[in-house]
Amino acid sequence: MNTNSISILGCGWLGLPLAKYLHTANYNVKGSSRSKERVTLLKQSRIKPHQLDISEKEGNLPDFLKSETLILTLASKDIEGFKYLISHIEKSTVKNVLFISSTSVYDAQQSPISEHCDTNNTLLSSIEQLFLENQHFNTTILRFGGLIGPKRNPGNFFKKGRSVKAPDSVVNLIHLDDCIQIIHQIILQKKWNTVLNACTDSHPTKREFYSKMMILTHQTTPYFDNESENTVKIISNKKLKKQLNYSFVHKDLMQLTLDNF
Numbered sequence: 614m615n616t617n618s619i620s621i622l623g624c625g626w627l628g629l630p631l632a633k634y635l636h637t638a639n640y641n642v643k644g645s646s647r648s649k650e651r652v653t654l655l656k657q658s659r660i661k662p663h664q665l666d667i668s669e670k671e672g673n674l675p676d677f678l679k680s681e682t683l684i685l686t687l688a689s690k691d692i693e694g695f696k697y698l699i700s701h702i703e704k705s706t707v708k709n710v711l712f713i714s715s716t717s718v719y720d721a722q723q724s725p726i727s728e729h730c731d732t733n734n735t736l737l738s739s740i741e742q743l744f745l746e747n748q749h750f751n752t753t754i755l756r757f758g759g760l761i762g763p764k765r766n767p768g769n770f771f772k773k774g775r776s777v778k779a780p781d782s783v784v785n786l787i788h789l790d791d792c793i794q795i796i797h798q799i800i801l802q803k804k805w806n807t808v809l810n811a812c813t814d815s816h817p818t819k820r821e822f823y824s825k826m827m828i829l830t831h832q833t834t835p836y837f838d839n840e841s842e843n844t845v846k847i848i849s850n851k852k853l854k855k856q857l858n859y860s861f862v863h864k865d866l867m868q869l870t871l872d873n874f
Contacts, residue, residue, distance in 0.1 A: 617641055618680035619800070620707075622665065622698075623687035624655055626764065627713070627792055631686070632660045634793050643677055667694040674698070678705035682800060686713045690736040695743055703749040709805050711796065712744050714756045716785055716810060721844040728756075728808045728852055751805035755795070758812035758848055762789030766874040767823060768830030777823055780837035783816040785848040788863040788873065798857045807856065812848040814864045822866055829871055 624644040632644040645665040655662035665672030718732040732738040744752040
């Protein structure tokens with residue numbers, strides 16, 4: 614087995630550019646998608662393609678899992694599909710699993726939210742536990758805030774009259790550039806068997822942030838629902854920055870420009 618080998622399950626908005634980046638960094642990368650079109654894109658990018666669907670139990674999982682590291686970037690909440698996947702990981706050469714999760718596993722609270730805070734009772738948190746409790750491989754859970762970047766311009770989030778709920782609540786976001794760099798650092802530094810929150814340093818209010826983003830995209834200011842209840846939810850990234858010695862590419866959301874999208 615190639616110790617520099619990585620399989621990425623779910624090559625969509627995050628997984629495809631991640632696969633391309635790791636390929637240029639001289640990793641032996643396999644990528645998967647349920648879509649034939651996306652599989653073609655992988656092949657064009659010199660990523661070894663696999664058409665897989667864990668929910669439908671379709672595709673050659675044993676061949677796909679002939680790697681040292683598996684990165685899961687699926688949006689699926691199909692717990693049975695993940696149980697099926699884990700049964701194959703246990704029989705594979707995979708030593709390390711990086712599960713891309715979300716800070717949505719935390720409920721709002723007054724104090725900054727660290728990795729020690731309780732998670733809510735959702736399918737996503739249950740799927741996290743399936744991996745964390747498994748002793749056959751190492752698992753790191755990486756909980757991203759809201760994802761922004763190319764094709765996810767926040768200035769387009771509230772088109773067609775959509776209102777901004779809880780406008781004086783703060784945002785917890787992260788740019789694609791930081792997502793990719795953080796994942797690479799976890800692999801390089803072998804930071805396994807941990808849980809990390811990943812959000813940028815700044816937390817402007819929705820009112821501040823989305824007003825600026827829509828001005829940048831030459832749109833009218835969104836409608837703010839001032840009657841909706843504001844909540845407090847600030848995700849702390851202190852553990853990630855300390856463990857990885859990481860400095861965010863995009864520290865201040867209010868400094869983003871159209872070039873970043």
